[in-house]
Amino acid sequence: MTASPATRTPGLRRFLTERPPRPERCELCAVPVDADHRHLVDTEKRALVCACAACALLMQQPGAAAGRFRTVPARYLTDPGHRLDESAWEALQIPVGVAFLFRNAALDRLVALYPSPAGATESELEPATWTAALGDSPLAALLEPDVEALLLRRTDGRFECHLVPIDICYELVGRMRLLWQGFDGGAEARAALDAFFADVSRRARPVDEQVRS
Numbered sequence: 001m002t003a004s005p006a007t008r009t010p011g012l013r014r015f016l017t018e019r020p021p022r023p024e025r026c027e028l029c030a031v032p033v034d035a036d037h038r039h040l041v042d043t044e045k046r047a048l049v050c051a052c053a054a055c056a057l058l059m060q061q062p063g064a065a066a067g068r069f070r071t072v073p074a075r076y077l078t079d080p081g082h083r084l085d086e087s088a089w090e091a092l093q094i095p096v097g098v099a100f101l102f103r104n105a106a107l108d109r110l111v112a113l114y115p116s117p118a119g120a121t122e123s124e125l126e127p128a129t130w131t132a133a134l135g136d137s138p139l140a141a142l143l144e145p146d147v148e149a150l151l152l153r154r155t156d157g158r159f160e161c162h163l164v165p166i167d168i169c170y171e172l173v174g175r176m177r178l179l180w181q182g183f184d185g186g187a188e189a190r191a192a193l194d195a196f197f198a199d200v201s202r203r204a205r206p207v208d209e210q211v212r213s
Contacts, residue, residue: 026052028069039167040069041146043106048072048167072147077163078204082137084152084159091129097154098193100169101125101134105145113169115176138207139163153197160197162204172196 023032027049028040038056040049049069051059059069092099092112099114112125134140139150142163149169153160175196179189 024050026050026055028052028055038074039072039165041072041166042069043146044068048170070147072165072167073144074165075148075163076165076200076203076205077139077142077207078201079137079139079161079207081208082134082139082161084133084154084161088133089152089154089159092123092125092133092152093129094123094152098152098172099123100149100151100164100166100172101130102149102166102169103143103145113173115173117177117180119177120170120173134161137161142207151200160201162200163207164200164204168200 024035024037025031026033026037028051031052033050033052038051038053040051040056040059041047042049051071056071058064059071094112094114096114096116099112101110101112103109104111110125110127110130112123113120114123115121134150139161143150147166149164149166151160151162151164151169172193175192176185176189179192180186181189184190185193
């Protein structure tokens with residue numbers, strides 16, 4: 001016997017009804033967090049951790065959690081006085097048009113990563129090469145280990161360099177992995193990349209303002 005719709009509905013409702021997404025929670029204290037919550041870097045696991053405002057503030061204090069968690073800053077900086085060129089880009093040996101560089105405190109070295117269809121791909125970077133290409137920019141001196149990155153882009157003969165929170169770099173990696181199509185990423189991925197850098201440029205303050213403040 002075939003059940004009527006009225007009979008089927010109660011037992012099948014949990015499969016037929018779209019469930020609301022589970023709210024994100026602070027991974028330290030478990031309180032719900034909103035969409036634009038802060039992040040911490042777990043320096044032991046090399047991972048990003050969602051945090052509420054209170055926990056993010058707590059982990060900014062010297063000695064908190066024995067230094068395991070570091071709060072990702074919210075600053076965006078650019079250096080109008082520093083210009084990358086083709087020779088500097090080639091020296092960095094970055095095979096694509098976008099990369100980010102951060103200092104790994106545990107390894108005491110600079111790490112260069114770039115988005116790819118497989119996720120974040122690491123590129124070897126010699127300290128002397130890094131110093132020659134970017135070391136004379138104040139951004140390099142201000143870069144906080146583990147939690148900030150220098151975000152670089154080459155497009156149509158133009159070069160960009162911004163100091164940004166490390167979490168947005170991994171957000172970019174995830175977005176590119178989701179949208180990537182074909183050999184060059186495809187139109188949708190390129191449009192998303194343009195929008196991403198337009199937002200970074202809008203947020204970034206000139207580095208000399210940071211030095212004066």
